[in-house]
Amino acid sequence: MPDAPFSFDIQPQLATPIYRQVVEQVQRLVAGGQLRPGDELPSVRTVAERHAINPMTVSKAYSLLEAEGLLARRRGVGMVVAAGVQPAGDDRLALLAPALQALARQARQLGITPDDTLAGLAQVFDSLEQDAP
Template identity: 75%
Template sequence: MPSPPAFFDIQPQLATPIYRQVVEQVQRLVAGGQLGPGDELPSVRNVAERHAINPMTVSKAYSLLEAEGLLERRRGVGMAVAKGARASHARGDRLAMLEPAVLALARQARQLGIAPDQTIAALSRALQSIEQDDNA
């Protein structure tokens, strides 16, 4: 299994609240198999300092994920992916999680008058760029 990411990709300029970004990223990382049962998450303090955000925001996200059964609190250690959390490796389930972002991209491309083949090429370049960054 690939090593879990050290930090989240927090983007304060997005309309999506920061706590929601954290929740959704953890959900995707578990569904994608990048985080598995027992894997520890960065501490609330660590995430808050790294991204210059309020610790209560991170705590809220972690608490929601705990209530969902995806995370469990470990006394003296912090939060970890719950033992009962199951990564959804079914391709359809993961693609369903991606669908809202794909639809948003398609709408934006259409509004900008960008042809479908150009949109697909731009997405392909972005995916390659991310993969190169991950391998660096």
């Protein structure tokens, strides 16, 4: 498990379905090495209760990750990161490509320069670091 208690950042207002948000977050955390083989994920019930979502949504996400080989079901423990899963290394940026493309498209539509966009992104990074425990 990561050092801090693990929790998903689920945002129901996004166009991305909740199960995809869970899948993509686990993929990024594994790719970034923040979740390692053997690390436990919160139970379906815990995630569903914490975020007031249907347990079947969480179960669907976990099942997709299990089919992908990222998670394994461990009897009596729940879902864990599968053995042998390695951080993605240089492929991590590929996981950000859709979000970066959307950001670039939106910045262009708003008439914001690449330099100003990067400066805004740096500010967001800084605010996230300040919010971190």
